[in-house]
Amino acid sequence: MNTQQPSDAAAHPDAAAQLHHRLGALDPDNYTAEKCAHYADQIAEIRELKRERRAVVLAHNYQRPEIFEVADFIGDSFELARNSREVRDAEVIVFCGVHFMAETAKVFNPERKVLLPDMRAGCSLAESVTAEALADRRDELLPLYPDLKIVSYVNCTADVKALSDACCTSANAARVVNAIDSDHILFVPDQNLANYVQTQTAKQIISWDGNCYVHHQITPEEVLKVKAGMPGVIVIAHPECRKDVLAIADEVLSTSAMMRYAKESPADKFLIVTECGLSDRLLLEVPNKHFYKACKLCRYMKMITLEGTLDSLRHLRYAIELPDDVRAGAKRALERMLELGA
Numbered sequence: 001m002n003t004q005q006p007s008d009a010a011a012h013p014d015a016a017a018q019l020h021h022r023l024g025a026l027d028p029d030n031y032t033a034e035k036c037a038h039y040a041d042q043i044a045e046i047r048e049l050k051r052e053r054r055a056v057v058l059a060h061n062y063q064r065p066e067i068f069e070v071a072d073f074i075g076d077s078f079e080l081a082r083n084s085r086e087v088r089d090a091e092v093i094v095f096c097g098v099h100f101m102a103e104t105a106k107v108f109n110p111e112r113k114v115l116l117p118d119m120r121a122g123c124s125l126a127e128s129v130t131a132e133a134l135a136d137r138r139d140e141l142l143p144l145y146p147d148l149k150i151v152s153y154v155n156c157t158a159d160v161k162a163l164s165d166a167c168c169t170s171a172n173a174a175r176v177v178n179a180i181d182s183d184h185i186l187f188v189p190d191q192n193l194a195n196y197v198q199t200q201t202a203k204q205i206i207s208w209d210g211n212c213y214v215h216h217q218i219t220p221e222e223v224l225k226v227k228a229g230m231p232g233v234i235v236i237a238h239p240e241c242r243k244d245v246l247a248i249a250d251e252v253l254s255t256s257a258m259m260r261y262a263k264e265s266p267a268d269k270f271l272i273v274t275e276c277g278l279s280d281r282l283l284l285e286v287p288n289k290h291f292y293k294a295c296k297l298c299r300y301m302k303m304i305t306l307e308g309t310l311d312s313l314r315h316l317r318y319a320i321e322l323p324d325d326v327r328a329g330a331k332r333a334l335e336r337m338l339e340l341g342a
């Protein structure tokens with residue numbers, strides 16, 4: 001629910017009109033002229049504070065469209081991890097995404113202030129595995145598979161990353177698994193992604209019982225129902241979806257690969273099966289093609305608002321902190337991903 005109150009008069013009328021033109025095309029009922037005027041004022045203030053604070057804003061693809069307006073970089077987990085490692089000339093990183101992603105930015109930027117505008121922005125997937133449970137499972141499996149290695153999807157906490165031999169994202173999971181020197185991989189925490197990776201490797205994948213509640217609730221029936229009225233539409237699904245959804249997709253792609261595919265493909269009609277924010281980004285950036293949604297909203301991603309981002313910059317809150325040993329362990333696993341999965 002959006003609790004922001006529109007201001008009486010826009011201080012930036014031209015910017016407000018342009019914003020209304022862009023965002024109103026996505027959802028005219030939500031992005032009214034009045035609300036866009038309020039957003040335009042907040043956007044101007046955020047840009048000013050970014051200059052004053054020497055701050056950059058990194059935003060995940062699943063963020064609200066108005067957040068994209070203040071982002072210095074928009075991407076998926078892999079791109080954001082790589083980008084946060086390469087941040088130069090900034091003292092503050094405001095992370096518009098969820099907690100584990102902000103932790104990753106902190107891992108690569110211990111000397112910078114890394115802020116998450118809302119500490120409630122967690123993740124069902126990250127919460128499905130703790131470092132203690134993972135250590136127990138590893139100790140149980142090692143006598144059976146002495147060469148066992150742990151690969152963790154980046155959607156997990158920093159202390160789980162610290163226990164892993166390498167991290168991966170949905171974009172490079174198969175590459176990382178195939179490159180690591182073991183035939184037995186304990187893959188955490190996403191069971192659906194583990195199943196998908198198993199189709200791309202001869203190695204034995206031992207999966208964890210976790211899932212992203214957003215992707216896991218999408219059913220093949222829903223996708224087929226939307227698809228039925230659209231002859232020739234290309235169905236693109238995220239590998240966090242269930243196996244039976246992936247089975248009816250034309251392409252299984254990470255969000256960054258979806259962006260590239262939609263831009264480069266000669267086709268002009270796509271059914272996007274992932275979190276809805278990606279469809280909004282596609283509609284904004286590829287206006288000459290048609291994108292239909294068989295998507296769900298992530299309540300955690302949507303906890304980040306423009307107002308929260310503004311407050312984060314005003315009050316320099318909420319800072320991410322990590323113990324040194326966890327940071328060093330997570331960094332090693334993330335660096336390994338960047339080396340194996342690039």
Ligand code: SF4
Pocket residue numbers: 062098122123124125126155212213214215275298299300301
């Ligand atoms: S979309 Fe799923 S994996 Fe991504 S933050 Fe939300 S719950 Fe976590």
